[in-house]
Amino acid sequence: xxxxxxxxxxxxxxxxxxxxxxxxxxxxxxxxxxxxxxxxxxxxxxxxxxxxxxxxxxxxxxxxxxxxxxxxxxxxxxxxxxxxxxxxxxxxxxxxxxxxxxxxxxxxxxxxxxxxxxxxxxxxxxxxxxxxxxxxxxxxxxxxxxxxxxxxxxxxxxxxxxxxxxxxxxxxxxxxxxxxxxxxxxxxxxxxxxxxxxxxxxxxxxxxxxxxxxxxxxxxxxxxxxxxxxxxxxxxxxxxxxxxxxxxxxxxxxxxxxxxxxxxxxxxxxxxxxxxxxxxxxxxxxxxxxxxxxxxxxxxxxxxxxxxxxxxxxxxxxxxxxxxxxxxxxxxxxxxxxxxxxxxxxxxxxxxxxxxxxxxxxxxxxxxxxxxxxxxxxxxxxxxxxxxxxxxxxxxxxxxxxxxxxxxxxxxxxxxxxxxxxxxxxxxxxxxxxxxxxxxxxxxxxxxxxxxxxxxxxxxxxxxxxxxxxxxxxxxxxxxxxxxxxxxxxxxxxxxxxxxxxxxxxxxxxxxxxxxxxxxxxxxxxxxxxxxxxxxxxxxxxxxxxxxxxxxxxxxxxxxxxxxxxxxxxxxxxxxxxxxxxxxxxxxxxxxxxxxxxxxxxxxxxxxxxxxxxxxxxxxxxxxxxxxxxxxxxxxxxxxxxxxxxxxxxxxxxxxxxxxxxxxxxxxxxxxxxxxxxxxxxxxxxxxxxxxxxxxxxxxxxxxxxxxxxxxxxxxxxxxxxxxxxxxxxxxxxxxxxxxxxxxxxxxxxxxxxxxxxxxxxx
Amino acid sequence: xxxxxxxxxxxxxxxxxxxxxxxxxxxxxxxxxxxxxxxxxxxxxxxxxxxxxxxxxxxxxxxxxxxxxxxxxxxxxxxxxxxxxxxxxxxxxxxxxxxxxxxxxxxxxxxxxxxxxxxxxxxxxxxxxxxxxxxxxxxxxxxxxxxxxxxxxxxxxxxxxxxx
Numbered sequence: 036x037x038x039x040x041x042x043x044x045x046x047x048x049x050x051x052x053x054x055x056x057x058x059x060x061x062x063x064x065x066x067x068x069x070x071x072x073x074x075x076x077x078x079x080x081x082x083x084x085x086x087x088x089x090x091x092x093x094x095x096x097x098x099x100x101x102x103x104x105x106x107x108x109x110x111x112x113x114x115x116x117x118x119x120x121x122x123x124x125x126x127x128x129x130x131x132x133x134x135x136x137x138x139x140x141x142x143x144x145x146x147x148x149x150x151x152x153x154x155x156x157x158x159x160x161x162x163x164x165x166x167x168x169x170x171x172x173x174x175x176x177x178x179x180x181x182x183x184x185x186x187x188x189x190x191x192x193x194x195x196x197x198x199x200x201x202x203x204x205x206x207x208x209x210x211x212x213x214x215x216x217x218x219x220x221x222x223x224x225x226x227x228x229x230x231x232x233x234x235x236x237x238x239x240x241x242x243x244x245x246x247x248x249x250x251x252x253x254x255x256x257x258x259x260x261x262x263x264x265x266x267x268x269x270x271x272x273x274x275x276x277x278x279x280x281x282x283x284x285x286x287x288x289x290x291x292x293x294x295x296x297x298x299x300x301x302x303x304x305x306x307x308x309x310x311x312x313x314x315x316x317x318x319x320x321x322x323x324x325x326x327x328x329x330x331x332x333x334x335x336x337x338x339x340x341x342x343x344x345x346x347x348x349x350x351x352x353x354x355x356x357x358x359x360x361x362x363x364x365x366x367x368x369x370x371x372x373x374x375x376x377x378x379x380x381x382x383x384x385x386x387x388x389x390x391x392x393x394x395x396x397x398x399x400x401x402x403x404x405x406x407x408x409x410x411x412x413x414x415x416x417x418x419x420x421x422x423x424x425x426x427x428x429x430x431x432x433x434x435x436x437x438x439x440x441x442x443x444x445x446x447x448x449x450x451x452x453x454x455x456x457x458x459x460x461x462x463x464x465x466x467x468x469x470x471x472x473x474x475x476x477x478x479x480x481x482x483x484x485x486x487x488x489x490x491x492x493x494x495x496x497x498x499x500x501x502x503x504x505x506x507x508x509x510x511x512x513x514x515x516x517x518x519x520x521x522x523x524x525x526x527x528x529x530x531x532x533x534x535x536x537x538x539x540x541x542x543x544x545x546x547x548x549x550x551x552x553x554x555x556x557x558x559x560x561x562x563x564x565x566x567x568x569x570x571x572x573x574x575x576x577x578x579x580x581x582x583x584x585x586x587x588x589x590x591x592x593x594x595x596x597x598x599x600x601x602x603x604x605x606x607x608x609x610x611x612x613x614x615x616x617x618x619x620x621x622x623x624x625x626x627x628x629x630x631x632x633x634x635x636x637x638x639x640x641x642x643x644x645x646x647x648x649x650x651x652x653x654x655x656x657x658x659x660x661x662x663x664x665x666x667x668x669x670x671x672x673x674x675x676x677x678x679x680x681x682x683x684x685x686x687x688x689x690x691x692x693x694x695x696x697x698x699x700x701x702x703x704x705x706x707x708x709x710x711x712x713x714x715x716x717x718x719x720x721x722x723x724x725x726x727x728x729x730x731x732x733x734x735x736x737x738x739x740x741x742x743x744x745x746x747x748x749x750x751x752x753x754x755x756x757x758x759x760x761x762x763x764x765x766x767x768x769x770x771x772x773x774x775x776x777x778x779x780x781x782x783x784x785x786x787x788x789x790x791x792x793x794x795x796x797x798x
Numbered sequence: 799x800x801x802x803x804x805x806x807x808x809x810x811x812x813x814x815x816x817x818x819x820x821x822x823x824x825x826x827x828x829x830x831x832x833x834x835x836x837x838x839x840x841x842x843x844x845x846x847x848x849x850x851x852x853x854x855x856x857x858x859x860x861x862x863x864x865x866x867x868x869x870x871x872x873x874x875x876x877x878x879x880x881x882x883x884x885x886x887x888x889x890x891x892x893x894x895x896x897x898x899x900x901x902x903x904x905x906x907x908x909x910x911x912x913x914x915x916x917x918x919x920x921x922x923x924x925x926x927x928x929x930x931x932x933x934x935x936x937x938x939x940x941x942x943x944x945x946x947x948x949x950x951x952x953x954x955x956x957x958x959x960x961x962x
């Protein structure tokens with residue numbers, strides 16, 4: 036039978052999604068469902084004096100209006116999922132404002148009514164009296180602010196320091212050093228489907244069922260169980276189709292407590308569907324950071340040391356993944372280079388803005404931008420070709436596995452497991468035409484300055500030590516595969532059926548893939564850190580093997596000759612040399628007669644070696660100096676993600692991530708005014724990439740490597756496309772505008788900002 | 799709240815309903831008719847996820863009241879395929895991996911179908927221009943453009959098909 040792994044198999048989920056038969060959370064309807072809408076603070080910072088809901092309660096169709104007092108006396112904070120910075124626990128958020136509001140968008144009250152229209156009618160009738168407090172809007176003022184956001188914390192900051200080697204000694208002796216400051220702007224994931232939940236309370240069984248779970252349903256189940264004071268078994272998280280996640284969707288948010296709690300309180304199903312403005316205000320933001328970074332080199336370009344500090348504005352509260360971008364930025368600052376001496380202080384600051392969380396490439400996008408800009412500047416100072424300087428510092432293949440030290444506090448020492456960064460870099464140079472285009476680097480052609488930028492990267496994946504899979508033989512002989520790794524558009528149903536089909540030597544159509552709700556699988560860590568192909572994929576493979584053993588044993592029993600070997604072929608078992616076969620349907624019937632069911636769960640464990648992918652982004656831009664407009668003429672990501680399970684889908688991930696990254700560099704910007712109001716809370720104000728913006732994007736996977744730490748040999752493929760785009764574009768724009776003295780130190784590169792950089796450099 | 803009578807045709811079937819004037823066409827399709835293939839991404843006409851075909855024209859169903867569809871013929875994503883088989887445009891989307899999460903897809907399919915029915919031989923640039931009114935966050939659009947170009951051969955000269 037033909038192997039499915041590695042083939043560009045068309046997606047199975049498309050048959051459903053293309054015909055409008057997907058089942059996203061707002062498509063689910065439970066009889067008697069009520070609708071919730073949330074009153075969000077219009078103030079960035081203030082003390083709540085009173086909330087009057089009496090007029091709202093009189094509004095037609097309103098079932099109830101709820102404020103903090105209605106959610107129990109001990110309203111708990113939502114826990115950190117990953118820590119890593121001591122002291123941030125003091126900034127945890129309660130699901131609804133109690134005495135203060137700390138950002139515009141924070142939930143203050145919930146209206147529940149018979150329809151969403153009626154609930155929205157009542158919303159403006161709630162009267163909230165708030166004493167204004169001065170807002171803290173950036174990390175610099177968070178330091179000096181007279182106003183503490185969290186009085187009990189006594190401070191607006193927290194920090195941690197990490198290092199490897201001896202950076203200060205390296206700098207003391209270095210013949211060349213340079214220090215620079217960089218800044219990356221606030222932007223975020225913005226999936227096309229906003230968040231949403233439907234919760235139903237079963238009074239007889241004392242069970243709450245929640246539809247709309249994604250990313251980490253099993254983890255969120257335990258948080259919700261704890262906050263509602265229920266046993267975990269009394270909380271069922273139902274997985275649905277999901278309209279994009281990118282890290283932001285699916286974390287435990289305030290609504291993930293408020294809506295199920297109200298369904299129990301009201302004994303009626305309650306649905307909440309976020310609107311787009313709410314999403315901009317309430318779902319996690321990301322990326323906003325500053326960095327002071329210093330490089331030490333030999334005169335031949337050998338990097339001797341790197342040291343610095345990063346400053347992340349985490350918004351008003353620390354949320355589940357709020358420390359990930361800051362801590363990972365430190366880990367990824369040295370990048371794919373042999374920089375022996377490195378030190379970094381990671382500082383986070385609270386501000387009266389929307390809290391941050393992880394967004395595709397968290398910390399990597401930021402770190403790669405900071406470092407790669409500084410390397411270009413150093414190469415220019417030293418009179419070196421920036422490509423040659425990078426190449427000579429990349430970790431060579433022979434040095435693998437390469438120890439990168441203990442740079443994230445909640446992890447042990449980490450290694451690059453494998454990879455040929457130099458080969459990937461050379462291929463990117465060829466693809467972009469580095470040598471051929473040297474003649475136009477920084478030159479004006481027909482009114483446009485041309486520039487080519489490079490940014491090599493390393494990228495980790497597959498965190499979380501285990502993933503389960505479950506295979507069930509159905510009554511008719513069909514096979515159901517349950518995976519815990521939720522699907523937010525990656526094509527899990529296709530990839531996992533490819534793996535399972537190969538393992539069972541069956542056609543893909545014989546296997547139905549179900550992204551498991553919490554009542555369908557024993558456990559799952561979830562979908563993040565580009566971990567599904569590696570962790571869930573290997574779990575499927577292992578479980579396939581166990582399932583085959585189980586049905587082989589059953590077949591031997593069925594044939595009444597347990598010690599005679601049976602042959603598995605074309606979806607049936609054959610006794611040696613005999614034409615009569617035993618089908619899966621026969622076995623299912625046989626098992627049922629014995630009161631059994633073939634239902635196999637197995638687990639893939641990976642405690643140690645996490646796969647690091649690698650690659651290089653190369654970008655050719657043209658810049659109009661009169662308008663500041665940047666055109667992307669060519670943009671390539673060359674990556675090695677180990678074994679490519681499905682090239683159609685892997686390229687889809689890379690291209691999508693690249694355009695998303697280009698949007699982040701050139702269009703998208705979450706901007707606040709001096710009162711802490713988000714000015715860009717709609718698609719009219721927050722510009723997303725459209726089909727006309729970035730037509731020249733290419734992705735290439737070099738099939739050089741197999742991850743040594745897992746049987747499939749795969750590495751994560753979901754984020755490499757985005758991680759160094761900002762770095763490469765910023766280098767390309769700087770190269771283009773070098774004759775005008777422009778060095779990009781701040782993003783985004785919108786026309787007005789590029790124009791201003793040109794004007795400032797000329798002044 | 800005054801109730802209005804709405805009579806229209808949805809995917810070839812006559813529909814009549816008593817509705818409030820303020821009910822949007824997108825909410826009517828999704829929640830009253832349970833045609834949930836039409837999605838809502840922004841409710842202010844920018845993202846294009848809710849696009850349906852109204853008498854042959856691609857329109858944003860979040861920007862119309864349902865009562866405005868009185869006497870009109872509406873085609874949603876559920877009405878694009880003939881039976882269980884994918885339409886040539888849908889098939890091209892699968893072949894070219896032109897969707898990931900699938901949330902924007904209904905709006906892009908309806909936009910492209912109405913467009914190709916009127917302009918069956920577009921340039922790639924023209925396709926990009928037409929679908930630049932639909933936001934997709936997953937694909938980066940490259941495969942979407944390829945799919946629409948590939949499907950265009952199936953529309954040659956069949957202008958009358960726009961609202962079949």
